[in-house]
Amino acid sequence: MKSLWGRLQPRERRVAAEVYLAVAAALVALGRLEGVSGLVVAAAGMLLAASLLVVVQAPIGTVPLGYALVIAIAALADIGTFFSVLALALLVTLPVLLVRYGPDDATRRMTRWLVAACACGGAAAGMRALAHGTSPDVLLLQVSVAGAVFLSVDLLGRAVLPTPTAPPMHVRLAWPVHVSILCAAGLLTVAYHHDKWMAVVALVPLVMTRFAFDRYAAAQEAYRQTIRALSIVPEVAGVTPLGHGERSAVYAVALARQLGFSTEAIERVATAARLHHIGYVTLDDPEDATTHEDQVRLAKQGGDILRETEFLSEVGDLVEGVAASDVTSREAAIVRIATAFDHLVLEDPARAVGAVQLLKFQQNDPYGAAAMLVLRQVLDEDPAVVERAIASGAPLTEAAAASGAQRG
């Protein structure tokens, strides 16, 4: 018979291990702070360091699990103990961060944590001075303020000191993680105040939240990979240039961001740009698609394929709309401009300027003209977008070059 441990999925085992870690952290860091000794501070610092290295996956970016512990310790311990534990934790964390992210990224993260923790410790001390007492409701007020300050300064730090290896944090998407961290810190603090052993239990909701976000992030990545994998089928078949889907997606996302599209709309145009040639998989011979009518027909077939699944039906409409004579939406116009621009530039950044001139005379519809204007703005403000797009398609083109594969 398999043990309970053996029945767990690998990710669940990891989460279970983290629960034990969190339990140990809570016990040592919170259970002994009252009678502070060097040894206890050392143990608390080590465990805080470990929890800072375990992250919760937000929809974009990550948040360390240890944030909850930092906030709780700031609310529970006196300022001297708090900074002793913090300093030790950061010292222990630094080498791991250096190995994991490199010196530049590690320094930025460290600075951000330090500043946020200092602000948090200061806020907790200030609250203790303003609201006297150790009753649970006073503690809850203190931890709420200290936590809000910590997370706000951390977010500000992400904007001021962005880390090269992490995507920018979007508050609109990441707030559930922040709220969960804040609730865990609050629960941890009041639970510890009541009974030190209860503090261990207080971490269960946070660990569950982390598990949920982790699984969601993994599923999101798998789905994106499938879409990307499928988008290169027409390219491998030789009906469209290698890397075209990925490059078009980069341009489409840049244009959509410039227009302030919502995250969902950005995802939609990126998927449509990747899959806009998917109808070509029905072709028996690339030579069968030479006229505009052929392209419209194939776009419709692509749209039909995608509309078979409810989740991609809007993308299907977009794919069909891209080839239509009259573009009827900003999203379709963006995908059309992005794909047309890539057809002209391909892998030569020097052709970008000429491509814009050519496109200028091809677009005479209002949506197209507006999208064209946005493309010029994007290229003016961020000319590196062309290199980024070419780099995104490079794995395919380099592979084809390496194998000496003939096209078609």
Next chain:
Amino acid sequence: MRSRLKFVVLPGWWFEVACVVGAAALLAWELGSGQRLPELVPLTLFGALLLASENTPILFPSATAVSPGFMTVMAAIAAFDHGGAVLGASIVGIAGGLSVDLIRKGRHTTVLFNCAQYLVASAAAAAVYESLGGLGRAWAFGGSVVVFAAINVGAVLPQVALNYRERPRQVWRDMRPALPNYFAFGLLGVLVGVLYREIGAVALPLLIIPAVITRKVFASFLELQEAHDATVKVFIKAIEAKDRYTAGHTERVAKYALYIGEELRLAARDLEHLRYAALLHDVGKLAVPRRILNKPGRLTEDEYAIVQRHNQVCVDILTRVDFMRSMVGTASDQHAYFATGASEREQSRLVQEAHIVAVADAFDAMTSTRSYRQALSQETAFRELHDKAGSQFNPRCVEALIRAIQKRGEHYGLGFEEGAVEFAVPPPVAGVGSAGLGDLVPRGVAT
């Protein structure tokens, strides 16, 4: 227009009614024995919480549904610890059975039964919590969890077995994995109850907010997985539209691959990965001209060269794209490709996945009617797999597939084909080979 009340009665109705009568008697006794009733506000609050939590279970990715209902019961018990815990827990417990879904389905006796079993289990847990309190909180907690779980299982197991005519052992096997959750959720419930007693309702959002967020994220996860499945299925349809003679092939290969994976005791996550890889293993067909894919009979040298070139281009390109590496593994025997950037564990997983899909693919190719030959019998296919085990196929995978099919008592191949494609000209009994990538089984795959 008046809608008629829907009423569905299942075979175990008499057991459900008996439990309801017993629970009603218990409640009447509690009310009559002059037990103290807790305050109305917390009673309503915990009742509403239990109602909400039982109607919004958290679905875990491993298909386990975790209802945080017991957590609310324990919270109520801990909150009412200083008076009226038994009666309070009983009243709160009634809310645990009020499932909106069951009421809509007309399962009214089941709804009453659930209220009854929740009432009895909550009352017993509260009584134990109170009586063992003198020995320490840990004893009180442990005792109440065991009693609640025992009553819950003791009532639900026969009810499910009677209603759905299932063997009690099977029902127990389904219920057993959820038992550890009682301790985790129960502990959390005690914490919430104690905090409620100390700081009031302000303690509840600290737990409810993360629970709501977690539930929402899990729901989004399941939705995304559904989207992923739907997308993969659309492309399978596209493949089959191009190569209609292999209709149903990818789904069957995925099924056989999962049979093998389960026999080899792969983890749930690896099985999930294997399923996607098996479903997409023929995606390369989309890049091959239809006239070649659907050609009955042997390919000419030029046509074979086209297929090979496409295959090689696919392999060369896909191995350099990390997200496609496992699919390359399932479509070729070139294990060197796995070495590009994958960890040792990952490489081993990819190789195993390739071996599994190769066996599943070959078995389906042999037991399906193709344009160039009729389906072989299952025995012939097994013999062929056995003969090639060790040279062309991984022997463990071959044994696992044969064992899995025999264990299930299933039959495939000649005489047992489902949804076989109708051909204008019936294919010959014996064929010359393959005209599709699906039959190009890896060569030299051996361990």
